[in-house]
Amino acid sequence: MADTHVRTRIAPSPTGIPHIGNTRTSLFDYLLAKKYHGEFILRIEDTDQERLVEGATEKIYKIHDLLGLKRDEDPIIGGDYGPYIQTQRLDLYQKYAQELVNTGAAYYCFCNEERLKDLHKDNQFAKYDRHCRNLSPEEVQDKLDSGSPYVIRVKLPETGFSVWHDLVQGKLSLPNTECDDKVLMKSNGIPTYHLASVVDDHLMKISHVLRGVEWMMSTPVHLFLYESLGWEPPTLAHVPLLLGPDKSKLSKRHGAKSVLEYLEDGYLPEAINNFLFYLGFSYKDNSALLTLSEMVDIFDETKIQRQNAIFDIQKLDYLNSQWIKNFSSEELFTKLNCFIPKEWLGEKDKVISIINLAKERMYTLKDFAPAAEYFFTTPNVDKQLVLEQSAHSEDDTKTWFQKSIDLIQNNKDYSSEILHQEFAKAQKDSGLSPKEAFMSLRVAVSGRTITPPLFDCFVILGKEETLKRLSSVFS
């Protein structure tokens, strides 16, 4: 491997938004390329024109951009081997399809849809019966002349095995009989994946094809194509799938989300990369926070697990919370931008001090706003709840509150530390236990029983607002 220049590609079809499992493959492709100082290429495989989804291509770019999976060549930035969109390369596929027909590695097939359907009538797993495989040149020419629609199919050997060494699966040996004569060129003149990807991978000098295991069974076709065209096949690596919690294949039908949705849910790109990296891979105890470039150093394509991995959101949550703690509050402020009300953005200092308190309580960026809300809006305070927390009579509680108000008013210092000291003293004389004393104040000031440390909250609220909230409980 040391003497080959590594070039990997991710070749999504814009028939939908890639789900997170597909994106993991992108990550691995990126890491593989960068580990060997090679190129990571993105190619759009839009050969299925009927199922194109508008905007999918843009979303594909966006996912890679947001995760920092920088491409060296793609349809936008271009490159020496473009175009990078398959429908712009149609003449190329046509040329090689013709060559394959000429050398006897492929043949014209005139079977219509109905006949093909009939083949599956008795057996849903029936393969193409190779009806047109042995048409005489004259017959073919006749049909061509008469304008019959046709496809071009591979003329796969009827016996033998395809053998290759797969970087992650090890040595594989698949019987050729298991693949039928797949369509290479559709009747509309657009190639199928099998032809297009082989042609492009070769022309784009892709050294390693790292893709999902769902492609494993059609690899004999691809290998045959390389051989027939006289090309050296790339190194192959088939990576396992990501499964849902119910062990079923991650799919849109089962609500498999795209990276874009996880980002919207408040997960950080760093955490997503980190999480994806650990699924099916092992490094130390799989809990270290790793940057993309650290992953590049650690990544080892031969150590990718062969078994399917189940997507475990709890691990993502953990990694996300750790990454949140890892960022400074200033950085978090920027990242929080679209997760908080616009009005808050003007009060940057205040938001940052809240972030200081909130960040060790957050799993996702979405957790911030609900936790910070009462700093900006006066909460509804339930007097009963205050009393419940104080566990004393209304009169006693009122007295304690008055004492607290006085204490704040008479103290020239208004820092968390000083307040803590003073209130600790006052509490001792109050007849209330620490819990009773402080919890009742907490509820009075926030409307809730769970908040960051009380006096930090006092400080952020400000003296005036704190007094206002404290005195309004019993007014």
Next chain:
RNA sequence: GGCCCCGUCGUCUAGCGGUUAGGACGUCAGGUUUUCAUCCUGAAUAUCGCGGGUUCGAGUCCCGCCGGGGUCACCA
């Protein structure tokens, strides 16, 4: 159904003939604490899918079975 891949705690995994089968997340308990969280400590959870071999000795090698997944389109 044919073919192919896979099978160690709930999850991600370490393990590459001799280990008390280790770690992380999660879970539970305790500590810190005015609440929550963080942080720290500890615990439970795997007869290594099952059954046969090979071997002095197997999670590790072989065979069979079972289970899971993938694939069998003019979709990728």
